[in-house]
Amino acid sequence: MIFPTVEFGIFFLIVFVISWAVRGLPEARKLFLVGASYFFYAWWDWRFLGLLFLSTLISYIAGLAVARAEREGLRKFIVGISTVSHLAILGFFKYYGFFLVSFAALLEAVGLERDLPFMQVILPIGISFFTFQGISYVVDIYRGHVTAERSLLNVTLYISFFPQLVAGPIVRAADFLPQLHRPAALTREYLGIGLVLILSGLAKKMVIANYLATELVDPVFFDPGMVSALDLLIGIYGYAVQIYCDFSGYSDIAIGVAALLGYRFLDNFNQPYRAASLQDFWRRWHISLSTWLRDYLYVPLGGNRGGEVKTYRNLFLTMFLGGIWHGAAWTFVFWGAFHGAMLAAERYMKGKLEEFAPSHTDPGGFIATIGNGARYVVGVIWTFHLVCFAWIFFRADSFSTASDYIAGFARWGDPSLYVTPFAAGLIAIAMFFQFTPVRLGNWLARGVEYLPAPLLAVLFGGGIWVIWAIAPEGVAPFIYFQF
Structure with missing residues (x-):
């Protein structure tokens, strides 16, 4: 049963009604939710x-x-x-x-x-x-x-x-x-959070992720040796957006559905592509997994205790095992090992850079503002492309496909087959929302809280109808179902 389907809609409507009908019987409610x-x-x-x-x-x-x-x-x-x-x-x-x-x-x-x-x-x-x-x-x-x-x-x-x-x-x-x-209580706060997150998750998955998958990413990765360098470049940008919208869309719906049943989950994504370092990226991407790996693997290995060399080792082993967790394939092993090695290298280079050129700490100075701003922009661009390079191995079905993909960046003279204004526009829109105010979703949820129930129902139903109308036909499984 997939979230954005009629079957799930009927299922959740029944669960929602019955679970709140028996809210006065806590044990019966929990037993029903287990069933x-x-x-x-x-x-x-x-x-x-x-x-x-x-x-x-x-x-x-x-x-x-x-x-x-x-x-x-x-x-x-x-x-x-x-x-x-x-x-x-x-x-x-x-x-x-x-x-x-x-x-x-x-x-x-x-x-x-x-x-x-x-x-x-x-x-x-x-x-x-x-x-x-x-x-x-x-x-x-x-x-x-x-x-x-x-x-x-x-x-x-x-x-x-x-x-x-x-x-x-x-x-x-x-x-x-x-x-x-x-x-259990369905508060106005939980209602606002639930409805906003469900709509945002559906839009991410059904519109952005599904269109990018069918019209750009899947064709480019099917045979990367036959497409141009521009297709490959925009294709990996498209996959970066697709996997984010696919997985964060699922997380949004999951958190929203739980909220409508009276339970609060912590956020799982926090605009990861605005990160200016790999360390910051992993604080923002799949937060529940990255913090799990930190608390139950990295820290027991020794964390950053015991000197720099052991810290680099622990970073590498944590991400290496994180790669294995994602899938039983050597491409995932490489993906995890690459992130581990780059996190260790980033930590080393950051220390050396601070020794050579300390970052400005005076927020009021013009030079300090320009310098720190430039560092941030360079950091975001570098981190995003480092993550995109690793995504090639995450998405490719084999090392052969990944090597063909990378080798294809030499074909800059070939015409593009799959880059369209529509695909580029979807990528641009998704990236724009990586840099909007962090609490934008919370502001929207707070605004929804105070709407009358009939208007809320109309807006929610209308939002689902609009998303359903503009989404491509069919419902692709969520990427992280395979993990």
Whole structure:
């Protein structure tokens, strides 16, 4: 079931009405939302409902065990067993085929071909997201950031809540579980946030992302060796916008739907293409994942403690493993390794640059303003193109396709086949909104809060109709469903 479909609209309308009809019975409401979430997941493939519940049960039992254990060694052991169990499930379903194929290729390269136990393994949708939530829940109990839940129902709803189940954002237990202990209420604030985010998410996905995918990105990446350098350049700009609008659009809808059900998720994107450094980019892009990697991988590795060399190592390993999380392919491995290496190099160069030419700190001086402004503009342009280069490997289906794409930048004399004013206009509009006031969405939501309910319904319904009317036919799956 995909968000921008009639099926989901009917499903959510039923869930919305019933969930608020039983708001006076908190446990019944939570049980209903769990049932709705499992139905939502079963719409994809009912065979994996047991896997979803198994992941939940591991987290629930491990959380209680950690809370009751008194010896530190036993607490660590329980956390380790829980984490290994989660990762073993994720590794089998997501990486079994990748590692077996890679191992077979290695054996063939050294002349030791063997018949290996190949079998077709279906990747359960959303497994990476609910696995990470299960791991963080147990770790946070161990760290004392959250209290172990005695209610299996609460943990089940936390892991399976349908708005974020299949593509995030990765919700922290400390942010969500306390909301289950308060009476649910649909405030004007939540109503405004929900409606504005749902409309913005639909517009991003159905109009900008889908048009760029079908009319520019997909044709250019299908055979990059046959198109011009201009097509390739605008094509990768188009993909940068497409993946942002696709994924942030999903996050907007997920956060908006949760708000209409009375729950608040944290923001998952914050205008990432206005970042003036890779470090800043990762503070703005897929925030729930980048902070998860920071808190549960980078910090346990040592973070920035232990000297510069270990910091560079930890940055590289964190992003390298982040690349592997995104997909079972060597292109994703390279993408993560590239970001890790560039983050380490950026940290090193930033330190050297500050020694050679310290940034101006006097905000009132004209020279300081010009100097810092120039640094920012150069930083934004450099960071954006560095990210775009890495996107080539993220989008390409193989290293061969990626190398053809990069080699094609030499064909500047060839005519363009896919660059149109419409595609360029969509890219320009999306990039314009990267530099609007940060709280623009909140201002719009606050304005919506005070509208009469009938007018609000008309505007929301009209907005959906307009988006549906101008969007291309068909509904493409969200890019992050494959992760």
